[in-house]
Amino acid sequence: MSTAERESTLENRLLRRIQGLIGQAPIQLEFDQEKIGPPDPTKNESVVIRDRRTLAHMVLDPELGFGDGYMQGRIEINGNLVNILEQVFRSMRSSGKRSWYGRLFSNWLQHMQGNTRGGSAANIHHHYDLNTDFYKLWLDSHLVYTCAYFPTHSATLEEAQKAKLEHVCRKLRLQPGERVVDAGCGWGALALHMARHYGVSVQAFNISHEQIQYARAQARREGLTDQVTFVEDDYRNISGRFDAFVSVGMLEHIGREHYGELGRVLQRTIGNSGRGLMHFIGRNRPAPFSTWIRKRIFPGAYVPALREALEIFERQNYSVLDVENLRLHYAKTLEHWLARYERSVESVSSMFGPEFVRAWRLYLAGSIASFRTGMLQLFQVVFAGSACRQIPWTRAYLYTESARLENESQWTPARS
Incomplete structure (x- = not known):
């Protein structure tokens, strides 16, 4: 021819x-x-x-x-x-x-996978309640399923995840005896780390039954049940007063139409005197999240542009104190996850079959490519109320081992 x-x-x-x-x-x-x-x-x-x-x-x-x-x-x-x-x-x-078909199907998914209270439970169950043994095959030993923080290029995944937990705690400037609420706590690694190393009491919320059961068992094993309470409930039902609010990897799952609800949760839990940190996948400008990922991996997911996420704080008159982008850290985290996943494909296939193996390989590989190319970002945003007294003078406390909270325990107003 x-x-x-x-x-x-x-x-x-x-x-x-x-x-x-x-x-x-x-x-x-x-x-x-x-x-x-x-x-x-x-x-x-x-x-x-x-x-x-x-x-x-x-x-x-x-x-x-x-x-x-x-x-x-x-x-x-x-x-x-x-x-x-x-x-x-x-x-x-x-x-x-x-394509026109892609736009149409994306809008249909958004309608069908709405993050109402019932919808959120179904969406989270689809992904996080698969099987904890599956996640043990390729996550770190503490099952931290969010972006790690690599203080050096040669750090192991375990070292980088521990460094991430510490990085979050330093940004929150936790002090012994404080009360912290953790929204979307996963398998409980951050809540347990905060209690173990900073002496705070934590209420940690999650609607994944599998994760909550595991987290409670970990708290019992470590003797931390007096300091950490794991609650199987929706973030919208959080009540009580706290000194600090933290959410690592939850914002992507609530949908932009529910940002107002999250803001009201912040106001009633930390008021004007508290502070908080949100860690979430984001992007440079608003756009629908991957249609295939929503169809097969993360139903109901929405990845916000930074300005969309900041609306949560603006509506409640919170001050944004710090924004950090860890995009390249997430690419490296995913490289570790994919390498471990590939070493475990026989076990994964025996659990879920060959189609599942290929779907999750594509999800992990596509996520690496998305963070490498800048299609996705990873933001950590620190915010506080107008009456908060835990506002740092410099950022040295994040990177100096000796610069702990006792050095700047009180906010000092500027004087002209």
């Missing part, structure tokens, strides 16, 4: 349509005998589509078509999955194209 004849085939036209939708990414697309895109002999990376149904699905929406096709074994990757996704993400970001 001549070149002119080949280019006239339906399959070739569909491949070119997909190439246009992904912004002319420098990767080769293959279907049957058709190949388009610049082959790179130094990388030998390509996406091989195995059937016409997958080809048609990718034309409707490249993200959903690729995600489901890869998950179901109908797309094969030649080369490094993370590198290919990085190239596609960079190209798609510059092209700005999004």
Whole structure:
């Protein structure tokens, strides 16, 4: 078949349509005998589509078509999955194209996966109640399932997660005897760390039954049940007065339409005299979160731009004291997770089957690519009420081992 004849085939036209939708990414697309895109002999990376149904699905929406096709074994990757996704993400970001089907399906998901009280419970159950033994295969020993903090490039995952817990505690400037509320506490690592090392009492909330059961067992093992109470309940039901509020990795799960509710929780728990920290995945500008991730991995998720998240504090008249972006730390955290996951694929497959293995590989690889390319950010925001007395004079307390809270236990107003 001549070149002119080949280019006239339906399959070739569909491949070119997909190439246009992904912004002319420098990767080769293959279907049957058709190949388009610049082959790179130094990388030998390509996406091989195995059937016409997958080809048609990718034309409707490249993200959903690729995600489901890869998950179901109908797309094969030649080369490094993370590198290919990085190239596609960079190209798609510059092209700005999004299919009508993708927009329609994204809006439908947002409607169906709303984070009402009942909806949030179902969404969290889908992801976090899978099986704690599954997460033990590839997370650190304390099951910290959020961005780590690498004080050095050579730090291990365990060292970096411990450093993250300490980094959060220093930002909160915790003092013995204070009361802290932890919203979305996961398996309890931060709550236990705060009690163990800072002498505070903690109420930790989570609607994942699996995680709460594990956290309670850990508190009993460590003899910390007098200091830490793990509550299986929605963040909207938090009550009582606290000195500090902390939430690590929860904001992504509540939906922007519920930010007002979260702000009211802050006001009734820490008032004008308290302070808090929110740690969350964000982005540079507002946009819907990945449709495929919401469909298969994190139902109901929304990743806010920084200004969207700041509305939570503005509405309650809280002052933002510090914003830190740990994007590259999350890319490195995910690299550790993916490497450990790949070493455990036989165990994962025996638990959930081969489709699950591929879906979670794609989720972890795509997340690495998203943070490397800047599609996603990781923000830590420290905020406080107008009457808060724990406002630091400098940021030295974060990085100097000896600079603990006793050095600046009282806020001193500036005098002119």
